[in-house]
Amino acid sequence: MANFNIDSKKARTYDAIVIGSGISGGWSAKELTEKGLKTLVLERGRDVQHIKDYPTTNMMPWEFEHRERLPKAVTDANPIVSRCYNFKESSQHFFVKDNEHPYVQDKDRPFDWIRGYQVGGKSLLWARQTQRWSKYDFEGPARDKFAVEWPIGYDDIAPWYSHVEKFAGITGNKDGIDALPDGEFLAPHDLNCVEKYFKEQVSKQYKDRHIIIGRAAHITEPKQIHLDQGRAKCQHRVMCERGCPFGGYFSSNASTIPWAMKTGNMTLRPNSVVHSVIYDDKKQKVTGVRVIDATTKEMMEFYAEIIFVNAAALNTNLILLNSTSSRFPEGLGNDNGLLGKYVAFHNYRATVSGEYEGFLDSTTDGRRPNSGYIPRFRNVYKQETDFLRGYAAGFGANRQSYNDKSGMGESLKSNLLETKYGNWSVGSHMMGETIPKESNYVALEKGLKDPFGMPQLKISVAYDDNDEKMIKDYMTQVSEMFANAGFKNIRTNDNGRNPGNDIHEMGGARMGKDPKTSVLNKWNQLHVAKNVFVTDGACMTSTSTQNPSLTYMALSARAVDHAVKEMKAKNL
DSSP, X not given: OHHHHHHHHHHTEEEEEEEOOSHHHHHHHHXXXXXXXXXXXXXXXXXXXXXXXXXXXXXXXXXXXXXXXXXXXXXXXXXXXXXXXXXXXXXXXGSOOTTTSOOEEBTTBOXXXXXXXBTTGGGGTOOOBOOOOOHHHHHHHHHHOSSOOOSOOHHHHHHHHHHHHHHHOEEOOOOOBTTBOOOSEEOOOOOOHHHHHXXXXXXXXXXXXXXXXXXXXXXXXXXXXXXXXXXXXXXXXXXXXXXXXXXXXXXXXXXXXXXXXXXXXXXXXXXXEEEEEEEEXXXXXXXXXXXXXXXXXXXXXXEEEEEEEOSOHHHHHHHHHHOOOSSOTTSTTOTTSOTTXXXXXXXXXXXXXXXXXXXXXXXXXXXXXXXXXXXXXXXXSSOOSSSSSOEEEEEEEEEEEEEOOOSOTHHHXXXXXXXXXXXXXXXXXXXXXXXXXXXXXXXXXXXXXXXXXXXXXXXXXXXXXXXXXXXXXXXHHHHHHHHHTTOEEEEEEEOOOOTTTTSOOEEESOBOSOTTTOSBOTTSEEXXXXXXXXXXGGGOSOXXXXXXXXXXXXXXXXXXXXXXXXXXXXXX
């Protein structure tokens, strides 16, 4: 019997374990397996294989019972997730439903926790925007004193941005903007005539403001590395949330997970809910993870020398908080009591819209899976407003079209077949940086259990006065830019969306220089458990204004490189 137990433990022992298979988990798995480590990837959701498990990817609109709209019964049963722009009849199977995995919200601080529990996670659903941070983004907290200093700067991560960009496939222009560094780009998408006109007007009137085509994880011209992955050119179908059968946009399912599998070093275990990370008090180190089988509810343990926690920001916090021992009674690595605190997000509440009466001889043709982008221009080099930090913004223009629905019989048919065009619509949405604060936190609600017997997560996150000031400034500045360009009927709107609906939650296990004020060091290691790494959104010290996924990819690759070197040097 003793030998049987030894054999059983050996069969459950790996060089490395990765918790989560989304964007950061997929990259961790790819890098670890490429470096020769036998790696177990644990995913709490079901298996989703590229192409095979995209059931709606080639369906036509008329093949959906409700033409992609969701019945009232579905939205009534899912008031939180149904507020997500991508929750549709064609993609609802990739989202967690409200009643399946409950969580706790403060009564007066609602938070929309949007999740995707399957292999690939939310990499199947993301907006695919990929901007690098600049040195000013990393330096901001030290200058403004609203968060602890980042332990790394742009120069530390720049080579890793290049590393992941080449593999993922990023489209964009070399724009030469100091506050938004250029990357390793494939051919860019193009701005349309009104977007180009706005770009010209802004460049004439503002020295520090720019309009560029977005930088996005779409393959516009496949390189050999993309062909080697089995991926092809983006077809501009703009149905990305269904899963792309061409692999035209980056997802774990189309890219990093199959790549890791090809090495022969990866074991993928879906339906595996990680309960906690195991800290061995005798060995004084982390030795593995406890897992609940989602199908049988059986508890089991897996072991490894290196653990990467990539469960997505808030679930990573949950797992670490639930990883208690006599050494860490308040959660793994939580000696300073900061685990779960200083959660931040992106503020998408404000929009500005208008019309343009020019270029009435032109319209657009086809689809474009990207849009224009306005890089941050507030408080970049110095503090210049009554609010801290700044915002970036999306920008797009399209020609309004309509069909005359008057008449009867032949005249009605004729009218419906003739598309007519009005003015151009122009629109912008903000993406503002929120300040990490101790009052924005997550914690375990131990009196309430989830379907697997684990504590539910309590989320207490809200906007503050800084966010309100930033919204007003965005509306004022973009409205002015629109007016100066000759746009008419300019309207501003605060949509009042809840925190979390941005799907960019970050923090709770932030990086820093001092173990007293942070949870992770400059290599994404837990200060007090060196063989545990966190490279998803939980690690972020601040949020900046850029979409965060590219930074998670780069941090993951960088951390794996360090972890493997330290493992070989027997420092872990």
